[in-house]
Amino acid sequence: MQAGSNVTLTLTPGFAGQAYTEYWKAYIDWNRDGDFDDAGEVIFQGNGTSAQTVTVAVPVNAASGALRMRVAMRWDLSPGGPCCIFYYGEVEDYTVYVQGGNIRVAPGAAAANDDQAQQSSVATVETTPTSGFEFTATYPNPVSPVVNSKVNLEFRSGAGETITIRVMDFSGHVLTSTLFEAQIGGNRASVDISRLAAGTYLIELIGTTGRRTEKLIVQ
Ligand SMILES: [Ca+2]
Ligand SMILES: [Ca+2]
Known part of the structure; x- marks a missing residue:
């Protein structure tokens, strides 16, 4: 849309x-x-x-x-x-x-989003962070392994480098860890979730200039 x-x-x-x-x-x-x-x-x-x-x-x-x-x-x-x-x-x-709406608001910042909606008639653009990462879309989320074996990650990176994409549980146990060649600007990667049990997880991007996590719900 x-x-x-x-x-x-x-x-x-x-x-x-x-x-x-x-x-x-x-x-x-x-x-x-x-x-x-x-x-x-x-x-x-x-x-x-x-x-x-x-x-x-x-x-x-x-x-x-x-x-x-x-x-x-x-x-x-x-x-x-x-x-x-x-x-x-x-x-x-x-x-x-x-697409074409406001910049995605991180889940942790959701409470402030109501206020932001009121000032958002100002046009916004996708920005590239000067360092680290910014998630722009994670889908499907929630995800069901019965329907989808992978979750798509779209994110922007401030650096072109090999990064690590990890999936962790909330206790901090690393369940999967893969390498990805990130480009400066927009990136699209996917994560295999076919063997994850139902629950809440964290997807983490790790590079030399920063790291960023996103919540993932497996149903
Ligand atoms: Ca509301
Ligand atoms: Ca709402």
């Missing part, structure tokens, strides 16, 4: 037998602060027995990179909030990719 553009989405209900009236509610965490509560984050509400066509206006100040989209479909009643529990229906999370 390009920031500032309109994207058309089709939500199609599946029925084992006859069609029922389903109520839909869909969200995108545009500012990537971990909730669907900010202005404009409800992208669709509606109901019907067949497919729903949704026009999504991608905000110009959306965060760039991977964002979470949640689609809830409930029989007979509105699904309520993004974390509502109900019996007849389904909730699915997706990852959408936005």
Whole structure:
């Protein structure tokens, strides 16, 4: 999705037998602060027995990179909030990719993101750090080894050199370690996660001028 553009989405209900009236509610965490509560984050509400066509206006100040989209479909009643529990229906999370929005905000800085969204009408550009690294996208994240054996890493590097990419658990145990030839500027690498158990991990980039970690959730 390009920031500032309109994207058309089709939500199609599946029925084992006859069609029922389903109520839909869909969200995108545009500012990537971990909730669907900010202005404009409800992208669709509606109901019907067949497919729903949704026009999504991608905000110009959306965060760039991977964002979470949640689609809830409930029989007979509105699904309520993004974390509502109900019996007849389904909730699915997706990852959408936005380009041309704001510079990606590191997960640890998420709390400040609401404020940043308000001052973000200023155009931003992808920057290359003068040293070390900057993650620009990690996807899919969360990842399921049943579906994807690898996680893609996009990051910017301040140096062209051989770096180490490690996956660690939260106790600091190194589970995998590989070498990667990083270029100055944008890079894309992948990490094999096929043998990781469900849990939360850290992906770490290590070079001579710095290191950077990113949280990875394996489902
Ligand atoms: Ca949000
Ligand atoms: Ca928020």
